[in-house]
Amino acid sequence: MADLATEPIVYSFTDHRVYRRESPLIIAEGDGIRIRDTAGKEYIDALSGLWHANLGFSDSEMIEAATAAYSKLPAFACALGRTSAETELLAGELLTAAGGRFSSVYFSASGSEAVESVLKFLWLASNTNGAPSRKLVVTRDSGFHGTTLGAASLAGIPNQHAGFDLPLPFTVRVPRVHFYRDHVDGETEDEYVDRVLRTTRRRIEEAGPENVAAMVAEPVMAAGGVLVPSDGYWPAMARLLADLGIPLVSDEVVCGFGRIGPLFGHQRFGLEPAAVTVAKGITAGYAPLGAVLLGPDLTGALADAAEEHGVLGHGSTFGGHPVAAAVARANLRALHERGLQGRVAELEISLRTSLEGLLDLPVVGEVRCIGGLAAVELMAGAAARRPFAAERRVGRRVAAKARELGLIVRDLGDVIALCPPLITSASDVAEIVSRLRQAITATLEEEA
Ligand SMILES: Cc1ncc(COP(=O)(O)O)c(C=O)c1O
Structure with a gap:
């Protein structure tokens, strides 16, 4: 309890003690779909902030x-x-x-x-x-x-x-x-x-x-x-x-x-x-x-x-x-x-196609995608629909690993949610999914 007294912000949807152990992420600036923290590390924000920064972080007209x-x-x-x-x-x-x-x-x-x-x-x-x-x-x-x-x-x-x-x-x-x-x-x-x-x-x-x-x-x-x-x-x-x-x-x-x-x-x-x-x-x-x-x-x-x-x-x-x-x-x-709604249709296709490539991983049970909203459902046994034990916190660890690799996603239990800015290009989608694949693979290798 006393610990909390040293933390100046009560964060939404956060486990404060875990957060402090894992070091905070404090963002200083943004450019397109990328954000940079106060130490200069760059991330692709594939959650658009909290499902909301649909035009990325530097739209001059806005x-x-x-x-x-x-x-x-x-x-x-x-x-x-x-x-x-x-x-x-x-x-x-x-x-x-x-x-x-x-x-x-x-x-x-x-x-x-x-x-x-x-x-x-x-x-x-x-x-x-x-x-x-x-x-x-x-x-x-x-x-x-x-x-x-x-x-x-x-x-x-x-x-x-x-x-x-x-x-x-x-x-x-x-x-x-x-x-x-x-x-x-x-x-x-x-x-x-x-x-x-x-x-x-x-x-x-x-x-x-x-x-x-x-x-x-x-x-x-x-x-x-x-x-x-x-x-x-x-x-x-x-x-x-x-x-x-x-x-x-x-x-x-x-x-x-x-x-x-x-x-x-x-x-x-x-x-x-x-x-x-x-x-x-x-x-x-x-x-x-x-x-x-x-x-x-x-x-x-x-x-x-x-x-x-x-x-x-x-x-x-x-x-x-x-x-x-x-x-x-x-x-x-x-x-x-700017025809952004047309771009969402393209984003849906590139997200779906790229994410479906993850289905070869034995722990990916399902990928879901509609418009610029997508999810990867992680399962201990995908074919048998056998979930991971909750205490293994696989989703949270994958999201943490993704962050190390410069990718922001959201773990919802063992579902990894993606909601990239609507301006995300097909090549950025490929980069997002490649980093996510690395994060999933690295997390499971740690366990082995
Ligand atoms: C469907 C839905 N309704 C309402 C809210 C609440 O919005 P706010 O965080 O702006 O209060 C959210 C937030 O994520 C949401 O996803």
Whole structure:
């Protein structure tokens, strides 16, 4: 305990004592997809910071947009019926880009706040719409939605709850979709998806669909292991939700802004959510910003509630910050005008092709890839789907070895997650995968 007193930062998602033993990584500067630490060592950041620096670390148009915005209006708030010109323009551009599905935008400063806000909005809408029993929220095992009390309650990752007295009792937990790990021997992918959907329906029916406000789900789970859904999953889930009268909130904090291809993650699967939460890639990480895009029903309910109570009793100081808004507008321009979405399709192909080359390693059970999001699942026996014993911490050691080799990846248990900047070239992908291969091989050789 006393040790902690000497550490000036409480790091997110970090085991402090391990971190201190393994020496800190303090980054001084970035250039393209590369970052350099204070000792001058260079790394390829194949996680884009924390799944967010989608344009890398030196995009001149983004930096110019921020600089210009700072000299014009460096601070303002989107509250009390006032906002900045940049924020107003951004809202319009987001609504247009989403193709008319949504009617309003609520701005936050982070993804957690966006999710927390939408939970409160759902509850407010249930009360305002005369359906006060509708307070439960359907959420999936392995899901991640942020760290505030409500958002963390949605998580399907045990370490988000342990010791925090969470989850709060408003969730209906349903299975994730992870065919490789969760199917039983002999089960086809279609049969597996059917089983997941049957369990999902049963759990919702047990809770009573009339008590459910929404399902909150990531189109592709990121922090839960980069779980690319089986083909039939989202169409079947959309039908189930429609059948039960449950709206979908698509949490696209990672999947938005081109990360899995289209501008919005739900578009990749043809989903029709009632609301969407975004953050991270909305500014490519160049400024903190989150947002909730609200469909007409929720927009109307919020307006009714504000009228009923005399005010919308919810808001934030930094949400919709003018500089963040200007940077987000520059990011939208980059995606449209520089053809970055086309580059994501190329990135998907090069990531998939290169990572599939790792399948010759006996410890690589599966590689998953969608857009610029990918994972390598490490298993003690890949063919038999036999996992490593957790205490061997194989994933953590591979990530540490990769760092020694100048590559930043994220270990999610024994899943190695990759989320390189969308500007990553095919030759950079080859370099990333070559360093990852060395890291895996060296880690296993150490064991032998
Ligand atoms: C899907 C999802 N939702 C919400 C969040 C929370 O975002 P933030 O860290 O900006 O609060 C994250 C963060 O990784 C996320 O992956």
